[in-house]
Amino acid sequence: MKRLCFTCDLKKNPELIEKYKEYHHRSNTWPEITKSIREAGVLQMEIFLAGNRLFMIMDTKDDFSLERKELMDAENSIVQRWESLMGKYQQTPEFTRNGEKWVLMEKIYDLEELGVLK
16 A cells, blocks of 8 residues: 655635535535545545645555546546636645645655654
8 A cells, every 4th residue: 555645735715715624524525526536546535734734645555656547537527627626725835846736745754664663
């Protein structure tokens, strides 16, 4: 299994942030989006919020490919509709170079790798 972590910013507007949270509540999720995430090889996904900064953890199958998921998403009109809708709430973090919204984070620490608890 792979674990990938991403960050994204929301617009600094409390009403927009609340609306974004509503879209991600289990009673409002789009089943087609969940299906496309699963079909891409994502086993588990969690999104956390602090202020207007989002943090997403994705646990994926070993053969998961971001490039493949991007191609699948580009060919899925419902995913494109979702991305367009979410674009109303998201903004590009200031540290990105190519304007991407969800930015892959670099892992810099892993307690388990230290072997202290084993």
